[in-house]
Amino acid sequence: MSELPIGVMMSAGWTLDQLRQVRDLGFNNVQIHAASEDVLEDPHGNAALIRDIQSVGIQITTVFAGFSGESYADIPTVKDTVGYLNPSMREERIRITERISDFARALGVDKVAAHIGFVPEDPDHPDHHAMVECVRRLADYCGRNGQDFCLETGQETASALRHFLETLNRNNVGVNFDPANMILYGSGEPIEALGIVADYVVSVHAKDGKWPPGKGQLGTEYPLGSGDVGMDRFIAKLKQIRYRGPITMEREIPDWDQKVRDLVQGRNLLESLI
Ligand code: MG
DSSP states (O other): OOSSOEEEEEOTTOOHHHHHHHHHTTOOEEEEEOOOHHHHHOHHHHHHHHHHHHHHOOEEEEEEOOOTTOOOSSHHHHHHHSTTOSHHHHHHHHHHHHHHHHHHHHTTOOEEEEOOOOOOSOTTSHHHHHHHHHHHHHHHHHHHTTOEEEEEOSSSOHHHHHHHHHHHOOTTEEEEEOHHHHHHTTOOOHHHHHHHTGGGEEEEEEOEEEOOSSTTOOOEEEOTTSSSSOHHHHHHHHHHTTOOSOEEEOOOOSOHHHHHHHHHHHHHHHHHHO
C-alpha cells in the first residue's frame, strides 16, 4: 500500500453490497466490524461469509470486535454495556473475541480491535486489574494468531491509556487512534493526545465531532472537516509522528446514501491535506 492510503470503516450491520460499492468508489482498503455472533458460531455461515468477503477483492486491514447488548446512548450506559468492563459479560465476550480473532485470521487480517470499555484510571481499582488481565489474555490469543490487539481510543485520557499500555507489557497491543472520540467523550484535546500515545498507534480513524454540551453527555459526530478535530492538524501530526498506515474514515450515521456522500467528500478533504 502507498503511504497513508485512505480507507473506510464498515460499521456494524454492513453488507456485501455496501462493501462492493466502497470498492467501486475506488477505495482499496477497509476495516470491518466482525460478523454477528450467530454467524461466528456457525462454521458453515462463517466459511461462506469469509469466501464472500474475499471475492470482493478489497484489503481488510482490521476486524473490529463488537457485542450484542452494547449501547452508546450516554456515558453511564457506555460504562455499563461496552467492552469488557462489566464482569457479568466479561468471560462470554472474551470467548466471542477469540472467535473474532479466528475469523480475522481466516481472512488473513493481522489486527483485531475493540472498544474495551472504560478502564478506571486508578491502578488500585479492582476493575483496573481485571481489565489488565482481560486485555493480556486477548492479546496473547491474538498473538498466537499472528495478530495485534488494538484498543480504540476515546474513553479515557491519553495519559491514562499510555499508562495502561505500559502496565500490559505486551508488544502486540496497539492503539487505533480516533481523534473524534477524544472530543465526543470529553477525554482531551485530540492532537496532543495523539502525541502522547504515538509510540503505540498502529491504525487511525478519520472522524470528526464536536464537544459534549455537559458532563456525563456525549458530543456529536460531524462529517470530516465540520467538527472540532482540525483535520489539517490531525494529518500534520500523523506525518510528524511518522505514521505510515491507512487513514480509515469512519462515519457513524444510519443513512447509507448520506454516508457515501460524506465519505467521498471526506476523501477529497483528506487527499488535499495529505
Ligand atoms: Mg472510531
